[in-house]
Amino acid sequence: MTILNKAPHDTSLTLQNCGYRIENDRVIISIQRIGNERAEDNLSGTLRLQLCAFFQGVDNRSEQLVLASTTIGEIKGQHFLTDCHYDLFFQQPTAGSWLLALQLSEWDSVDYTLCNSAYFDTLYQVQATPANFEQTTNVDEKIEESVTPSPKVPTTQKVVKKNVIGDVDGYRAINKSKVEKILKVKGVPKKLLEKLVAERPFRSEKAVLNVKGMGPAMLNKIIAELTC
Structure with missing residues (x-):
């Protein structure tokens, strides 16, 4: 895929020959070379x-979205990574025409600083959902509800309390928490916390659990810290 030349912020960190392929809720990003010059x-x-x-x-609407994100560790000077492929969760943008770009940022102990960008010259088009689509779906749901009898709940049925994640919508807590608070969560590897910061915003708990190294127990621990 052809790349438009744009002035990078730091030419010492480079991206070469980038491409992407979108498959439903995943995007496969390929980069021939990521280098530290x-x-x-x-x-x-x-x-x-x-x-x-x-x-x-x-319409002079100014909007920028992060569709996918991952961290790739550190690179020594005069070293580079080749034939890189990343299979990531993809966040579909709203309807309209979008200019896509890969952005390479570096952690400076406080925040990520943009270093280099690769812009794609083919606009990504998202079609608007027909207005009557949702209405039709709602009608179907109502019909199904009308013919489905409500199950009887035994009076002796126990009420099971939801876990921490379900109670507080864990992925929203991660999206809204400050970087400093996330990075100070105790009992969780710092690299995993950095991945959460890098890959947010998340659209679901499943997306958080897709982060490498994350599991339900670990996520419960993080959410408990962020919401206490």
């Missing part, structure tokens, strides 16, 4: 790769 004794901070979308329209 700095001196040999220079170790980069943790690097973050994001697929971003910029709205293109005539």
Whole structure:
């Protein structure tokens, strides 16, 4: 896929020959080379790769979305990664025309700083959902409800309390919490916390659990810390 040339923020961290392929709620990102062109004794901070979308329209609407995100660790000076492929959760943008770009950022101990970008010259088009689609669905649901008898609940049935994740919508707590608070969660590897910061915003608990190293017990622990 052809890339438009844009002025990068830091030419010492480079992206070469990038592409993407969207498959339902996943996107496969391919990069021929990610390099650190700095001196040999220079170790980069943790690097973050994001697929971003910029709205293109005539209504002067300014909007930028993060469609996919992952961290790729550190790279020593004069070293590089080749033939990189990342299978990531994909957040579909709203209806309209979007300019897509891969952005490479570096962690500076406080936040991620944008270092380099690769823009794709083919706009990504998202069609609006027909207005009557949702109405039809609602009608079908009402018909199904009308013919489905309500099950009788035994008076001796026990009420099971939901887990921490279900009670507080864990992924929303991660999306809204400050970076500093997430990184200070005790009992959780710092690299995993950095991944959560890098890959948010999340659209569901399943998306959080897809983060490498994450599990239900670990997520419960993180949410408990963020909501206490």
